[in-house]
Amino acid sequence: MVDLTIWTTWNSMIPMLSFISPPLLLAETAEAELGPMVLAGVLVSLIVIYLSSKLIGELCARINLPPVLGELLAGVLIGVSVLNLLIFPGEGEESTSILLTFLQATDGLTPELTAQVAESIGEVITVLSEVGVIILLFEIGLESDLKELIRVGPQAAVVAVIGVVVPFTLGTAGLIALFGVPAVPAIFAGAALTATSIGITAKVLAEIQRLTSREGQIIIGAAVLDDVLGIIVLAVVASLAKTGEIQISNIIYLIVSATIFLIGAILLGRLFNPYFVALVDRLKTRGQIILPALIFAFVLAYIGAAIQLEAILGAFAAGLVLAETEKRTEIEEQVIPIADMLVPIFFVVVGAKTDISVLNPFNPANREGLIIATFLVVIAILGKVVTGLGVFGQPGINRLAIGVGMVPRGEVGLVFAGVGSATGVLSESLDAAIIVMVIVTTFIAPPLLRLVFREESEDVETVESLPKTE
Template sequence: MSFTGSIDYFSLETPLFLSSLLPLLATTNADLAPAILNGVLLSLVVIYLASKIGSEIAKYLNLSSVLGELVAGLVVGISALHLLVFPDSGLDGSSSIVMQLLQFVNPLDPVVLDRVFAAQSEVISVLAELGVIILLFEIGLESDLRQLKQVGAQAAVVACTGVLVPFVLGTGGLMLLFNVSAIPAVFAGAALTATSIGITSKVLSELGQLKSSEGQIILGAAIIDDVLGIIVLAVVAGLAKTGSIDAMNVIYLIISATVFLVGSVLIGGFFNRSFVTIVDRLKTRGNIITTAIVFAFMMAFLANALHLEAILGAFAAGLVLDETDARNELDELIKPIADLFVPIFFVTVGARADLSGLNPAIESNRAGLVIAGFLIVVAIVGKVVTGWVVFGQPGINRLAIGAGMIPRGEVGLVFAGIGAASGAIDKPLQAAIIIMVIFTTLMAPPLLQIAFGKPDEPPTATAIKSTSDPVN
């Protein structure tokens, strides 16, 4: 938690000082616990109400519920109502409506209020991370490992194209057209390579296209894209900090990501038998879902420990358990858990996005708006073209594949945040990246829906073929 970070404000030169300070900090933290809990509870009330209202409105308009949750996040977040804001946006506790409500109930010192604000924001951020982990575990359960293997080559080509094209166009265009220096241009180009697997996979699931050939190519490409994105992020972050690239770290990331993903699939057969044996021996309530969640969290932990994304581990866990006899029951058991945690992720993604950079009346925004327009064009073109590099799939819905790779989501925001924190990009370029992320994230769900057609329409020929395959 962030309280431990408060020790950094002191000069800890002697063990005696440290031993006398820790009990004081422990007492202070205990005193703040009720206020932190109240802040978390109020924030969750805001999140769940916003999520439900947004998804219901989206459903009424025949749009994806993900889009409704993202827009709801924009409304309650930093761009509008300030009901759900975070310290990383540059705001303090007094800027949060939730914190103001806490002040009304129990007045707090401004310094203490900021500490409560930081702590409750960290809790919500962790819950959002759990939400996306559970989402990817659920998507893994709904996926077909055999189908993913069948489209593996196409997914790899789509992923590599979706990384290379926007990176080259973005970096080169910024340097040639806008005279942006090399390091900021590389950072912005790297932000264009990302794909938000969480947003795309949820929309595909809602449209009933997750197991179609298009859906499996998108999903496989997004997974590979995520791994490539981690490597790109490590490279550009090192470049921003040191001005040079740590080749050994890049090699480590490539090897560890490959070993982890291949190893996860290979252990599937062994763990499937072990999972069924363990579940059969447990007699108390929750034997299946608890064992599955433990496995998913352990895989997420291992991925994180290898400096990969935790969501890759969760997805791999879902793929493994999808091969078990308990798969159908697991599919139903995970839904209420996903309904509880996943909305936190989507609403917070929207809440963190600051639309103030869209105001052309502010002179400092204008340069960013022009660059943002360029980045949006590159972001769309660089991903849409991926649908036309798929081979060996006659009649495939190429527009749907390209549309599925468009959303940058939280991944793009991470690039913008790290770039700004490291000083690699200035405010206009940061605003341009954020605008690009918001635009691509919001346009992807309706574009996917247009490409595939309404959920109640007959599925495509490729979808019929994939869903008619026998299930293990």
């Protein structure tokens, strides 16, 4: 009786199993196919990124423009504005990237897997770009002089505070008074004006060999502090947009954690240096210098991200610390090829995510945004250029170069725009205006920075060429 019951039950389950099994097998097959297709998409994306950045970067270098500008322009060319080759997280089924069409034609990508593959490719490229900016700031830290940064610290702090207060105040008040923008959206737009892209400025300074100059060190120190202040401002306005009130506890936490992190990392790093050198000298396998250095950089970057600061601040602090060791030159030499591989991804992705269609004046929907954007661009430039006036006790220093060095908003400005858009407090015209401001300041700052430093060099050469009087 029991055997008959089991047999009857099994016979009744067979149709059910035959109905369930094919979808399960299809799901397993689809999952197995996903990895190779994502890898193929990432490889094609990297080919496009490297090829475009190299071609346009070389072109810019030959017409005496910063190569980093070429990488940004390459991003615009292959990004959402023109060719739409790259894919970014969140696009999913909405993505119309040519890259996906190419994969469908050459790698057998099926419509069922397209959304998943697109999402995974976008996430990988975004992560690589974020690792790229971490490596960039680590390299900049290695090339910086900690003693000089400490010496110019008070001046960098003044420059940073001016660079936050002036554009924020003028931008917020102007939007309310001139354009009738409500208080909360105006505050958010004013906050976006406070951002400074340390990555873009640092790359230009390194390219024109001004990173270790007095101006370069003040700019880098101020940009780091400006980044910290920008994070605090962003936290304040984001909470204001969500809840209508400012959370004082969150502000205090960010200020205290930022201070402890930056000072603590440098002080503890100095105690760590002898042990680092001793460890490196005892290692016998490949990567005996660069791998421990990267581990240290990534640990500080992780801590920076974990305490709600920026990972790039941790990487920069790690570079400053290791720059004090006798292994500095060797680490620099070995990190350069890694930076050459990863950093262009960051700048291309920044350009690729920038939608320049908002600059089209023939589209009636853009006109209100362009009018507001014109105001924001003026405030964005003037609000940073005046920071040079905060430099004191430095005769002969190029204050204009310091101000111009603080102008680019870059990826930091895009973060502000993204958070503002996500909260829903920004109107379409104001959101477009902020993006235009970010685009303009990001693209004009590199050539302007090179120009103001070149004029200074020409003035010095003119003075030196004058006949000396007895």
